[in-house]
Amino acid sequence: MRYRLVCPARRPNPYRTQLRENMSEKTPPNVLDRRFREFGPRRVLLTDITYLFYANHQVCYLSTIKDAFTKEILSFQISQNLKEQFVLDTFRRLVLVHGKELTAKTIVHSDQGGHYKAKKFDDLMEDSNFVRSMSRKATCWDNAPQESFYGHMKDEIGNKVEDCKTFPQVTKVIIGYMNYYNHHRYQWDLAKLAPAEYYEYSTTGIYPLPKGDNKNHN
DSSP states (O other): OOOOOOOOOOOOHHHHHHHHBBBOOOOOOOOHHHHHSOOOOEEEEEEEEEEEGGGGEEEEEEEEEEHHHOOOEEEEEEEEEOHHHHHHHHHHHHHHHHGGOOOOOOOEOOOOOOGSSSSHHHHHHHHHHHHEEOOTTGGGGGHHHHHHHHHHHHHHHHHHHHHHHHHHHHHHHHHHHHHHHHHHHOBGGGGGHHHHHHHHHHHHOOOOOOTOOOOOOO
């Protein structure tokens, strides 16, 4: 080696390799077609995975399910690896907590990531009677509200996550943020309500805040 240069070969991610091996042959069409808020509460669920980096370049992963109409995060799971189980657990928790609010017309929309094309995920969606929908390749706008949520979340708590020394500390920060976001993060386009309040308002017609409320809205 004349210049003593070394180019190490990057090993393939074992989780991604396993996902490819267990991938379903069919790709659902883009049934949603960006009609994010056209159908009402609990009718369009958006899902995705994002990376979270903390102390010493450690990484963990967050899986979420968002109601596109109310913007509420209905279920989430945090994992130290990319095994498909944590995505399946996200949906199992969704059904456990919100199953009575969902119907056979509920659309589950995702990108074409390996977790969402896995055979086990396909089976779970079929067993739950959800309508499947997938973004087109390399078209992030097809799942824009979910991408936007991750962007705002990292803007608001990114520094807190980076300061965490351990995975349990990251988990605590994420749980705290989800509670704040769902119940206390008021938004102008949700009639100045937090997502969980907006769901109650949209299903009961009862506005939960007194007139003249001066809360800060985003």
